[in-house]
Amino acid sequence: MKIIVTGKGGVGKTSITAVLAHILSSSGYSVLAIDTDSVPNLAQSLGIPYDKASKIVPLSKNDKLVEERTGAKPGESWGMLFSLTPKVDDLVDNYGIKISENLRVLVVGSIDSSKEGCLCPAIALAKAFLRHVLLKRNEVVIVDSEAGAEVFGRGLAEKFDLMLCISEPTLKSMSIARKLIKMARELDIKKNILIINKVTDIENAVSLYERVFGDEDIPYHMVRLDNQLYELEVKGLGVDNLGPNSIIFQDINRLCKTICYLHKLKV
Numbered sequence: 076m077k078i079i080v081t082g083k084g085g086v087g088k089t090s091i092t093a094v095l096a097h098i099l100s101s102s103g104y105s106v107l108a109i110d111t112d113s114v115p116n117l118a119q120s121l122g123i124p125y126d127k128a129s130k131i132v133p134l135s136k137n138d139k140l141v142e143e144r145t146g147a148k149p150g151e152s153w154g155m156l157f158s159l160t161p162k163v164d165d166l167v168d169n170y171g172i173k174i175s176e177n178l179r180v181l182v183v184g185s186i187d188s189s190k191e192g193c194l195c196p197a198i199a200l201a202k203a204f205l206r207h208v209l210l211k212r213n214e215v216v217i218v219d220s221e222a223g224a225e226v227f228g229r230g231l232a233e234k235f236d237l238m239l240c241i242s243e244p245t246l247k248s249m250s251i252a253r254k255l256i257k258m259a260r261e262l263d264i265k266k267n268i269l270i271i272n273k274v275t276d277i278e279n280a281v282s283l284y285e286r287v288f289g290d291e292d293i294p295y296h297m298v299r300l301d302n303q304l305y306e307l308e309v310k311g312l313g314v315d316n317l318g319p320n321s322i323i324f325q326d327i328n329r330l331c332k333t334i335c336y337l338h339k340l341k342v
C-alpha cells in the first residue's frame with residue numbers, strides 16, 4: 076500500500092503521517108515513511124531526538140551522492156548531461172533510519188523544482204528513488220509531502236493507492252483540500268480520503284464539509300484536537316510517546332482500520 080499525505084501548511088500532515096506509520100508498523104507491517112518536505116521534520120515526529128534528526132542530510136541535499144549517482148553536480152548542470160536513471164535500489168538500506176523493528180524513515184527533501192531552484196540532478200535522483208520505492212518495494216510506504224501530488228507528475232502520482240488529504244475544520248482549508256483532491260483525481264490516484272483534523276466541534280465540521288464537498292462523493296474521517304500532541308512537541312518528543320488512549324492515536328487507529336479494510340489488509 077502506497078499512501079501520500081497532502082494538505083496546506085500546518086494542517087497536521089507530519090503528525091498524522093507519524094502516528095499512522097507507528098500504528099501500521101506495530102500492527103506487523105513493514106513501513107517506510109518518507110519525508111519530501113523542503114524543511115523536513117518527520118524524523119523528529121517519529122521519535123528521533125532533535126540533536127540527531129537535525130543532522131540528517133536529505134537525499135536531494137546530499138551533493139556528493141547526487142553527483143555520484145547522476146554524474147552531475149547540483150547547481151552546475153546547465154547544459155550538462157546527467158543520468159535520469161541513477162542507481163537507487165540501495166538507498167533504503169543505506170539511508171533509511173530505523174525507528175523501530177518494522178519502521179524506517181527516509182528523508183528525501185523537496186522534489187518541487189520550483190522550490191529548489193535549479194537542482195535538476197538532485198530532483199532527478201529524488202524522483203528516481205520515489206519511482207523505485209513506489210514500484211519495487213513491498214513495504215507500506217507513507218509519503219509526507221509539502222506540496223500536492225502534482226509535483227510527483229504523471230508516471231509517478233498514479234502509483235499511489237491512496238491520498239490522505241488533510242484539512243483543518245475551516246472553509247479556507249477545506250476549499251484547498253477540495254482543489255488538491257481534484258488534482259489527485261486528474262492524476263489518477265486511486266482513492267482519496269479527506270481527513271478533517273484538529274476537530275473540536277463535530278457538527279460544525281460536518282456542516283463545513285457539506286458546504287464545500289456537498290456535490291462530491293469524497294469519504295471523510297475526523298481526527299479530534301489533541302492537546303497531548305502539543306505538550307509532546309513542547310518537550311521536543313515524538314508521537315511514539317503518545318499513549319494508546321490519546322485522542323489522536325484512537326482517531327488514527329480508526330482511520331487505519333478503514334484503510335486496511337479498503338486494501339484488504341489485516342490490522
Ligand SMILES: Nc1ncnc2c1ncn2[C@@H]1O[C@H](COP(=O)(O)OP(=O)(O)OP(=O)(O)O)[C@@H](O)[C@H]1O
Pocket residue numbers: 082083084085086087088089090091112221272273274298299300301302304305308323
Ligand atoms: N489533531 C491534532 N491535535 C492537536 N494538535 C495538532 C493535531 N494535528 C496537528 N497538530 C499540531 O499542529 C501543528 C502542525 O502540525 P504538523 O507539523 O503535523 O503539520 P504539517 O501539515 O506537517 O505542517 P507543515 O506544512 O509545516 O509541514 C503542530 O504543532 C501539531 O502538534
Ligand SMILES: [Mg+2]
Pocket residue numbers: 088089090112116219
Ligand atoms: Mg510537515
